[in-house]
Amino acid sequence: MPNTTQVRIENSVVLPRPTLMLFDWHGTLVDTxxxxxxxxxxxxxxxxxxxxxxxxxxxxxxxxxxxxxxxxxxxxxxxxxxxxxxxxxxxxxxxxxxxxxxxxxxxxxxxxxxxxxxRHHYGEVKPFQTGMFDYLCYLKKLGIKIGVVTNRSREFLDPELAQVEGGRWNDLFDVTLCGDEMLRYKPAPDSLVQASKQLNLLTDQHLWYVGDSVTDMMTATKAGVTRVFYNGALWAPHWFEQVFADHAHHHYDPDIIIDDFDELLDLVITSKGAEITQDLLTKRPDRLPPRQPKAEHQEPDWHPAVAKLTYPKVILFDWHATLVDTLDAMYHAVDDMLKELKELGLLEHLVDTAKCKSPDDQRLVEYVRDNLSLHPKIKIDRKISRTDIFEILFADNYVAKTLAHKGFTEHYRKYYGTALPFEANVKNMLEGLRKLGLIVGVITNRDREFFVHELNTVDGGWAHLFDTEICGDDTVERKPHTDQILKAAENLNITLGPDIWYVGDSTTDVIAAKSAGITSVFFNGAQWDLPWLNKIFPGTERYPYKPDVVVNDFSEFWALVLSCRKNRPRN
Structure with a gap:
């Protein structure tokens, strides 16, 4: 394969003089x-x-x-x-x-x-780069016919052509052909062949097709014309090495790669057989500064785009508010239990508000102490788990939390039964993980009597999707203690480390994962914003635990897994 990136840098290729230059539309001439x-x-x-x-x-x-x-x-x-x-x-x-x-x-x-x-979205269109109209006009002054060949439909091309730069492009082109006017869309060569026929020109190397995609290069190759790749996205050299590698699109290598239309004019002026007068050379548009790539978007350290994670061999999930939604039943049961704080002897065990992590936690404790119920806003927002509520109310008091979970369980029996997938494609995602050869499990503070029923009824039953399930009453202590994670590791005969991921929606899940020395993936199903995440994961000496990564939904989680898979070390 020719080193196309080197070809572009050295500009060492001399192309046949163009008699016709056809352009792709979107991503080449205009931005939509x-x-x-x-x-x-x-x-x-x-x-x-x-x-x-x-x-x-x-x-x-x-x-x-x-x-x-x-x-x-x-x-x-x-x-x-x-x-x-x-x-x-x-x-x-x-x-x-x-x-x-x-x-x-x-x-x-x-x-x-x-x-x-x-049809629902089109309308805004602008030149892809500064000076585009002047470049196109200069090509016409050089005696080159120009046209547009696009997969865009005529219904959209004509209004966009009439709109761009106030309509002054309308009379620029000698031919325009759209995808819906051909029997086949690009990468079939039909549109290039038809365009040259309409202008009574040959479909040969004197026809240059300028486009920004692999598909455009495939189209030009099949038509037997000169292939000019417009690097509108400013891909780095390694992108071309990958995309036009031997195992990929090797046969569709561009003849030349350009980063801007100044380079395109350079190619035309130096093309084989070009006869350009000094007068025409002086009329060339002024050369513009080279185009620069956009500044990279900066994400928080834990954002999937920048998090540096070890590819997992095991992924463990929390249950409620991560894989499934049982929020209505949960909040009913929590509220019923809170009404009995006095009878359960738990009222005096509520944490001292001076020891709370945040003002919001202080307000929760004070409201529960005064009203023996959750604040209505918490139940409306549906953003905090039962386990996190108990962690806020009772902190490190193991005895109090045990009594609270027991009281919750008694009331949950009245409400449980319906478990819905937290997102529409959770089951597909779990099946996809297993197809990747990953071990998948569940760790939940839910008691087994409830979990088994929900596991077997949600979305037709998910029992076949997990290699292990650890419930709250399977171990001495529940999350945020590490007992359940240790039990899962024992069941799976694995060693805990960064290649074990635990995905959960609560601070409790994060504490359990980080305490066990495994990767913590915080599932932000509640859609907390960044200030709130920084508040609940302050990373202070008193509250040191922070997730390794935060995902807002399972599509983002799936993208994270695939990204880590791509970057994993090869043996």
Whole structure:
């Protein structure tokens, strides 16, 4: 494979003089990223009703590791990987090529569904880089015909063309062809061939196709024309080495890679057979400063994008408010138990508010002491677990917490029965973890009599998904003590370490995991904001325990697992 990145840097390739230059639209000439990604997300949510899941490529047929990760992610969550959404660097067509390959039927259905969704979002369009109009006008002055070949539908291209820079692009192009005007979308070569026919030109190396995606390079290769990769996303050299590697898209290497349109004009001026007068050279647009990549977004240390985690061999989950939702029954039972604090002899064991971690904890203790119930806002917000409530009320008083859990259990019998998946695709996620060869388990403070019923009834039954389940009454002490984690390790015959992850929604779960020396993944299902997370995990001498990573939902958790899998050391 030619070293395409070196080719771009040295600009050592001399290309045939272009008579026709065709451009991709989005990501090359214009920027419509926000609308495009919103439409892709909306379309992917419809994969089941569109009957497209059957056409998703098997993961082993993915062309690159990134494609494999994308397929696996979409198969489970029906939307794009968070990093793809954050970076906004790949095109809709590349997404479809990655997940459907060359399947024309699937691509046709996907593109049509995308168009239906794009109708809800399109409208804002701007030149992809400064000076684009002047560059295009100069190409025409050099006697080169120019056009647009895009998978965008005519319904959207024409309004965008009329809108960009006040409509002054309307008369620029000698030809425009859209995806819905062809029998096949790119990467089929049909649109390039048809464009050259309309202008009575040959489809050969004197036709340059300029695009920002692997799909564009595939299209140009199949048409037999010159391939110019516009590095609009400013990918680093290693990206090209991976994407155009021997095992991926080796046969679709670009002839040249450019970072901006000044480099494109350089190529035209130095092309083989070009005869450009001095007068035309003086009319060239002024060279602009090189484009610069966006500054990297800074995330908290525990954000999945920056957390440095060991790839897991075992993942243990909390039950309530992590994998399942039993909040209604839980809050009813907690409130009933709190009404009996005097009878249970627990009122005098409520913690001294001076020892509370935060003002919010102080207010909770004071309200319970005065009213023998939870504050209504806590029950409305549904953000704090039973175990965390008892930790706040009784702190390190083991005897009091034991009595509180016993009282809770007596009342929970009146309410339990319905357990719902905390998110729609939790079961798919658990099955996906097992397909990766990971050991999966549950550690919960729930008593076994309740847990077994919920395990066997939730979503058709999940018992087959776990290699071990440890309940609150299986050990002497419950979380935040490490007894349950130690019991799970004994059952699984494993050694505790950073390759064992514990995923839970409470400070109690974090304390248990960090005390046991394993990786703590805080599941932020309650959607606490960063100030609140910093408040409940202050990292002080008195409250030292902080999670290794925080995930806001299971799609983010799945992305984290796949990222760690990709980066794991190879034996």
């Amino acid at each position: 990223h926000d609308a495009m990604y919103q439409a892709i997300e909306e379309m992917l949510a419809q994969l089941d009703e569109l009957d497209l899941v059957q056409y998703l490529l098997p993961e082993e047929e993915a062309k690159t590791e990134d494609d494999e990760k994308l397929i696996r992610y979409i198969r489970i969550y029906r939307h794009l990987h968070p990093r793809v959404l954050a970076e906004q660097r790949i095109s809709r067509t590349d997404v479809f090529d990655a997940i459907f390959g060359d399947n024309d039927v699937a691509n046709r259905i996907a593109h049509k569904a995308y168009n239906d969704c794009y």
